[in-house]
Amino acid sequence: MKMLQQSILKTDGYHVTFDWIFLPEYSLMDAVITFSTVPGLQLITAKSDVTYIRYKDMERLIKYFQDFVAEAMKDSKASTYVFVPSELGFNLQPSGGEIVSSDDGCFSLTFMVNIGRDPGGTYTYVGGESLVDLVELQIFLDSLQEVIDQYQKGKGQDSDS
Numbered sequence: 001m002k003m004l005q006q007s008i009l010k011t012d013g014y015h016v017t018f019d020w021i022f023l024p025e026y027s028l029m030d031a032v033i034t035f036s037t038v039p040g041l042q043l044i045t046a047k048s049d050v051t052y053i054r055y056k057d058m059e060r061l062i063k064y065f066q067d068f069v070a071e072a073m074k075d076s077k078a079s080t081y082v083f084v085p086s087e088l089g090f091n092l093q094p095s096g097g098e099i100v101s102s103d104d105g106c107f108s109l110t111f112m113v114n115i116g117r118d119p120g121g122t123y124t125y126v127g128g129e130s131l132v133d134l135v136e137l138q139i140f141l142d143s144l145q146e147v148i149d150q151y152q153k154g155k156g157q158d159s160d161s
Contacts, residue, residue, distance in 0.1 A: 004019070004020060004021050005020045005143075005146070005147055005150065006018065006019055006020065006143075007020065007140060007143035007144055007147060008139075008140065008143070009111070009132070009136070009137070009140040010132070010136045010139075010140075011109055011111075011130040011131060011132040011136070012038070012130045012131045012132070012133075013037060013038055013041060013128060013129075013130030013131075014035060014036060014037050014038060014044075014111070014127075014128050014130055015035075015036055015038065016033065016034070016035050016090075016111055016113070017033070017034045017036070018031050018032075018033055019031060019032045019033075019034070020147050021050075022147075022151055029052065029053055029055065029058075029147065029151060030050050030051070030052050030053075031048075031050070031051055031052070031053050031089065032047060032048055032049075032050055032051075033047070033048040033051065033089060033090055033113045033114075034046070034047045034048075034113070035047075035111065035112075035113045035126060035127050035128070037128070044126070044128075046113055046115050046126035046127075047113075047115070048089055048090070048113050048114055048115060048116075049115075049116055051087055051089035051114065052087050052089075053085055053086075053087060053089060054085070054086055054087075055147075055148050055151050055152075057085035057086055057087075058144050058147065058148055059148060060083075060085075061083060061085070061144065062141050062144055062145060064080070064083050065094070065137060065141060066141075067080070068080050068094045068107075069099060069102055069107075069134065069137075070102075072094075072096070072097055072099045072105075072107055073099045073100070073101065073102070073105075076096060076097065076098060076099070077096055078095070078096065078097075079093070079094070079095040079096065080093065080094060080095075081093070088114055088123060089113070089114050090111065090112060090113045090114060090125075091111075091112050091125065092109060092110060092111045092112070093109070093110045094107050094108065094109050094110075094132075095107065095108050095109075095110075096108050097131070099134065102134070103134055103135065103138065104134060105133075105134050106131045106132060106133045106134065107131065107132060107134075108129060108130070108131055108132075109129065109130065109131070109132045110127065110128070110129040111127045111128065111129075112125035112126065112127035113125060113126055113127055
């Protein structure tokens with residue numbers, strides 16, 4: 001049973017779209033990740049090959065952002081390590097910003113998508129850095145949680161049949 005859903009992370013300067021396709025009998029989902037700049041900027045669009053993402057990495061990403069926001073509410077110069085999922089399909093790193101509460105503020109986010117390997121076998125990433133509003137971040141995180149919930153529900157249904 002394949003399911004398809006989309007999660008979009010919107011920043012002031014770019015959008016990152018995760019097109020999810022997954023099989024509940026595995027602990028992962030396939031995704032195609034697209035990085036695209038917003039209208040008004042030079043048009044840049046970069047798309048990953050189909051890559052897999054473990055649902056545990058998605059849970060880890062949600063917690064990563066929640067922890068960063070909590071820290072940034074205390075320290076406007078907060079930064080954290082680069083988040084990289086197991087399969088290396090993307091990486092990201094938030095830093096600084098003005099966060100008043102868990103749903104009011106913004107911060108800088110660098111996002112890089114893996115677009116493949118060069119002839120020498122080295123991964124190549126394309127991306128950018130821009131401000132992300134906490135409302136847009138929460139919409140993205142809610143979408144990731146929905147994908148996780150659908151995965152877990154689907155996995156439970158398969159084990160019953």
